[in-house]
Amino acid sequence: xxxxxxxxAFLLLLRRDLILAFRRRAEMIxxxxxxxxxxxxxxxxxxxxxxxxxxxxxxxxxxxxLLAALLSLDGVFRSDFEDGSLEQFLLSAHPVSILVxxxxxxxxxxxGLPLLIVAPLLAxxxxxxxxxxxxxxxxxxxxxxxxSLIGAVGVALTVGLRKGxxxxxxxxxxxxxxxxxxxANAVETAAADLPVMAHVSLLSALLVxxxxxxxxxxxxxxxxxxx
Amino acid sequence: xxxxxxxxxxRPSLEARGLECIRDDRRLFTDLDFSIGSGxxxxxxxxxxxxxxxxxxxxxxxxxxxxxxxxxxxxxxxxLGPDYHEHTAYVGHRDGVKLDLTPLENLxxxxxxxxxxxxxxxEGALKQVDLGGxxxxxxxxxxxxxxxxxxxxxxxxxxxxxxxxxxxxxxxDRHGIEVVEALLDAHLASDGMLALTSHHTINLQSxxxxxxxxxA
Numbered sequence: 001x002x003x004x005x006x007x008x009a010f011l012l013l014l015r016r017d018l019i020l021a022f023r024r025r026a027e028m029i030x031x032x033x034x035x036x037x038x039x040x041x042x043x044x045x046x047x048x049x050x051x052x053x054x055x056x057x058x059x060x061x062x063x064x065x066l067l068a069a070l071l072s073l074d075g076v077f078r079s080d081f082e083d084g085s086l087e088q089f090l091l092s093a094h095p096v097s098i099l100v101x102x103x104x105x106x107x108x109x110x111x112g113l114p115l116l117i118v119a120p121l122l123a124x125x126x127x128x129x130x131x132x133x134x135x136x137x138x139x140x141x142x143x144x145x146x147x148s149l150i151g152a153v154g155v156a157l158t159v160g161l162r163k164g165x166x167x168x169x170x171x172x173x174x175x176x177x178x179x180x181x182x183x184a185n186a187v188e189t190a191a192a193d194l195p196v197m198a199h200v201s202l203l204s205a206l207l208v209x210x211x212x213x214x215x216x217x218x219x220x221x222x223x224x225x226x227x
Numbered sequence: 228x229x230x231x232x233x234x235x236x237x238r239p240s241l242e243a244r245g246l247e248c249i250r251d252d253r254r255l256f257t258d259l260d261f262s263i264g265s266g267x268x269x270x271x272x273x274x275x276x277x278x279x280x281x282x283x284x285x286x287x288x289x290x291x292x293x294x295x296x297x298x299x300x301x302x303x304x305x306x307l308g309p310d311y312h313e314h315t316a317y318v319g320h321r322d323g324v325k326l327d328l329t330p331l332e333n334l335x336x337x338x339x340x341x342x343x344x345x346x347x348x349x350e351g352a353l354k355q356v357d358l359g360g361x362x363x364x365x366x367x368x369x370x371x372x373x374x375x376x377x378x379x380x381x382x383x384x385x386x387x388x389x390x391x392x393x394x395x396x397x398x399x400d401r402h403g404i405e406v407v408e409a410l411l412d413a414h415l416a417s418d419g420m421l422a423l424t425s426h427h428t429i430n431l432q433s434x435x436x437x438x439x440x441x442x443a
Contacts, residue, residue, distance in 0.1 A: 004338075004339070004341075004342050004343040008339055009339040009340060012335065012336055012339045013336065013339070016325075016328065016332065016336050019327075019328065019332070020325060020327050020328065023327045024327060079325075082321075083321055083322070083323065083324065083325060083326070084319055084320070084321025084322060084323035084324075085323050085324075085325060087287075087289065087317065087319055087321075087323060088317070088323045088337065088340060088381075089340065090289060091287055091288075091289070091312045091315065091316075091317050091340075092309065092312060092340040092341065093309050093312050093313030093340065093341050093342050093385075094309060094340065095309055096309075099340075223289075226289055227284075227289055227290045227291060
């Protein structure tokens with residue numbers, strides 16, 4: 001790793017965001033807690049009928065994951081915007097889209113990856129069969145990065161607004177719908193012992209699309225927000 | 228309005244032509260021309276809200292001017308993008324330092340974002356702004372003036388030729404101001420360029436300080 005290289009800046013920024021998250025871990029645990037609590041409340045709310053839980057389980061877990069992602073989004077750029085670090089990123093000698101990608105990756109590692117880890121537990125809680133649990137983890141692994149990537153565009157556009165939360169939800173949620181449909185449907189299909197390859201392929205395609213387009217859109221949005 | 232002759236040789240120069248800035252339907256300045264060459268400083272003066280910060284942000288290529296263009300070595304800075312930014316360093320109203328990181332971690336990040344300067348260590352840069360011994364203290368525990376000096380230390384660790392400074396002396400004590408003035412002098416003496424605003428009277432050794440008063 002050469003000092004001053006792009007990969008050096010990418011890794012250092014990733015490391016910086018992970019260190020920052022670790023030093024403020026109380027805030028970072030919030031989305032995960034939300035995800036677990038919402039999912040755990042459902043059996044209490046709708047009754048412990050195993051067939052019913054199995055039917056609504058995939059949808060419940062995915063809606064909770066989606067809202068947990070939305071809850072954590074504002075943190076991607078907010079503090080950097082407030083202390084002026086964001087300006088420095090825009091004034092970097094490196095392409096902003098790559099720096100953005102490092103920040104989104106850090107955000108996913110902090111908020112997306114933990115969801116993957118607790119998902120099997122919640123699957124048991126909602127009476128999902130083993131195959132469906134595997135597919136649930138696969139869809140979360142493919143889908144939550146898409147949520148972070150799309151969300152970053154929305155946050156970048158609204159970071160300059162004082163009360164951007166409402167607009168952020170309105171901007172981002174419609175774009176989350178395809179992920180929700182394909183992912184929840186894949187888990188339901190797996191629970192019915194049917195092939196899910198088509199869903200997984202579509203989710204992978206969404207991930208590739210978001211990965212290639214979102215950093216560019218986010219960088220452009222940040223420029224608009226800061227100008 | 229003062230003008231300096233455009234550089235005829237190949238040394239880097241920043242030139243602005245016909246700049247206009249409108250903010251909230253108020254025209255802050257119009258038809259502004261100036262250039263900054265090696266070893267020269269541009270000092271912006273004017274009342275609060277006269278557009279000093281807006282002009283500096285235009286020079287940073289963060290904000291688009293309503294009219295006119297800014298060129299670096301003859302090329303539009305908005306087109307150059309990162310190729311321009313590797314020659315610039317900006318310290319704005321906000322220090323751009325993370326309070327949860329140590330000064331050393333902050334400076335390492337700042338260096339990685341630009342083109343690192345050889346021949347200076349991060350610890351050395353901190354010593355130069357009188358923050359020796361504070362390398363591993365959380366930045367949150369530093370005073371406002373110390374945080375400011377940490378923000379300014381960023382200037383020292385990259386190879387940027389053009390320093391764009393928005394009120395660099397805010398919250399610095401008298402000694403801090405002297406330290407920073409010495410840094411600015413050294414930068415100008417080594418053919419650096421400077422664009423800054425300041426409410427403090429600033430004592431620079433260099434004779435090549437051009438003043439633009441935006442309220443005039």
